[in-house]
Amino acid sequence: MKTETVRExxxxxxxxxxxxxxxxxxxxxxxxxxxxxxxxxxxxxxxLHSGRFLIVLALILLTSYASLYGAVSSLSDAVAxxxxxxxxxxxxxxxxxxxxxxxxxALLGPFVGLTLGFDAINxxxxxxxxxxxxxxxxxxxxxINGKFLAGATIILVMVLSMGLFxxxxxxxxxxxxxxxxxxxxxxxxxxxxxxxICFWLSLSILFSVLCRHAATSAMLGIGLWIFFALFMxxxxxxxxxxxxxxxxxxxxxQVLDNYECQTMINRLSPYYLYxxxxxxxxxxxxxxxxLVLPQQLSGAITGYLSLGQSVLLVWPHLTGLLxxxxxxxxxxxxxxxxxxxxxx
Numbered sequence: 444m445k446t447e448t449v450r451e452x453x454x455x456x457x458x459x460x461x462x463x464x465x466x467x468x469x470x471x472x473x474x475x476x477x478x479x480x481x482x483x484x485x486x487x488x489x490x491l492h493s494g495r496f497l498i499v500l501a502l503i504l505l506t507s508y509a510s511l512y513g514a515v516s517s518l519s520d521a522v523a524x525x526x527x528x529x530x531x532x533x534x535x536x537x538x539x540x541x542x543x544x545x546x547x548x549a550l551l552g553p554f555v556g557l558t559l560g561f562d563a564i565n566x567x568x569x570x571x572x573x574x575x576x577x578x579x580x581x582x583x584x585x586x587i588n589g590k591f592l593a594g595a596t597i598i599l600v601m602v603l604s605m606g607l608f609x610x611x612x613x614x615x616x617x618x619x620x621x622x623x624x625x626x627x628x629x630x631x632x633x634x635x636x637x638x639x640i641c642f643w644l645s646l647s648i649l650f651s652v653l654c655r656h657a658a659t660s661a662m663l664g665i666g667l668w669i670f671f672a673l674f675m676x677x678x679x680x681x682x683x684x685x686x687x688x689x690x691x692x693x694x695x696x697q698v699l700d701n702y703e704c705q706t707m708i709n710r711l712s713p714y715y716l717y718x719x720x721x722x723x724x725x726x727x728x729x730x731x732x733x734l735v736l737p738q739q740l741s742g743a744i745t746g747y748l749s750l751g752q753s754v755l756l757v758w759p760h761l762t763g764l765l766x767x768x769x770x771x772x773x774x775x776x777x778x779x780x781x782x783x784x785x786x787x
Contacts, residue, residue: 478581482589486675487705490559490597499558500601506547507605508612515616527747528619528727531628531672533613535725545721548636549714550672555601557664559594562657563587563648564779566650569656587648587779591772599637606633627750629722635757638764639717643668647772652778671714671745679708713767720760724753730754 490496514536518529539544564587565571568571578585606629614620621629646667649661683704687697709715723729727747 458554478579479585479589482581482585483593485595486590486601487596487682488594491591494724494729495558496597499555502550503551503555503601504608504726507544507609508549509520509541510544511609511612513541515613517689518617528625529617529619530610530613530625531725531727533609533617534629534632535722545632545718545725548605549639549718549721552636552640552661552717553643553668553672556594556640556645557647557661557668559597559652560590560644560647561661561664563594564651565654565660568650583629584776584780585778587652587776591645591648592776594648595637595641597642598644602633602637602640624750628724628753629748632721635717635720635724635761635764638761638768639713642771643715643770645775649771649775649778652775652782671712675712675715676705676709679705682708713764715725716760716763720757723757727753729753729756 458537467779472683511533514533516538517536518532534544537546564573567576577586610621643664647660647664650663651657655659655661683701686704687701689697689701710719723732727749730748
């Protein structure tokens with residue numbers, strides 16, 4: 444009799460306080476969001492405690508210090524010819540044998556993004572942990588979203604740390620504080636750098652989704668990195684020379700057509716987009732990103748562009764990099780959501 448009474452009380456209590464369907468869906472959505480946060484924290488911890496990340500961080504800090512040393516060593520000669528925007532010269536000046544910081548980042552930034560994402564998915568698939576991961580009460584897209592967000596956060600922290608390191612050491616070496624416009628230009632430069640590296644992160648995650656082995660995805664990413672950095676300009680020159688050949692009797696129109704063709708092809712490369720945008724932002728004397736004829740400069744007043752005008756010049760470059768990053772991540776997202784997950 445006591446057992447039946449307890450059961451009746453439990454049934455009456457459960458019927459008196461029912462859980463509605465919207466409330467149940469809200470709880471499930473909350474668990475899914477917490478699952479994304481848990482995956483994000485897990486990926487962040489994996490990056491920060493991995494030896495690979497420490498090696499990449501040491502390499503970036505070493506190159507940053509080397510470029511800063513080269514800039515400081517040649518700063519006195521640069522100031523003698525042009526004493527404006529000294530703080531920006533810490534990022535753009537190169538030593539006798541050491542490239543500038545912007546050149547280092549344009550070449551080594553893709554390496555950081557590829558390192559963080561080339562084995563994001565296929566390593567867990569080959570180890571058999573991916574099917575156990577998505578069997579948890581979380582949305583499936585939380586896996587790839589968490590991996591990308593964690594990698595993007597690491598990239599943002601590294602870029603900001605490098606910028607603050609160079610700025611602090613440069614101020615201590617020169618004793619000259621930056622102006623507000625110099626700080627703004629450096630901030631825009633760091634934003635471009637973070638977006639540029641995030642493009643390579645999304646590309647490496649795409650290869651990690653499409654390729655079964657981590658070595659294959661790494662080789663594809665490195666191959667594209669080398670092609671865009673070294674061979675894209677050569678391909679653009681060959682194509683432009685074939686379409687608009689130049690000879691001793693070439694007219695000004697033919698030269699312009701050849702140059703515009705090369706520029707259009709080169710701007711398909713994220714490396715060229717980033718380099719052109721950074722050179723415009725960090726050098727206020729740059730007034731255009733296209734070819735300027737001597738007769739177009741006649742009567743022009745020499746001077747520097749403001750930060751807002753320089754940003755307007757490179758706004759298409761930032762839009763292009765963001766679009767490329769979004770397309771690469773969308774491809775990896777769709778590929779991951781549609782691919783069957785099983786242990787290898």
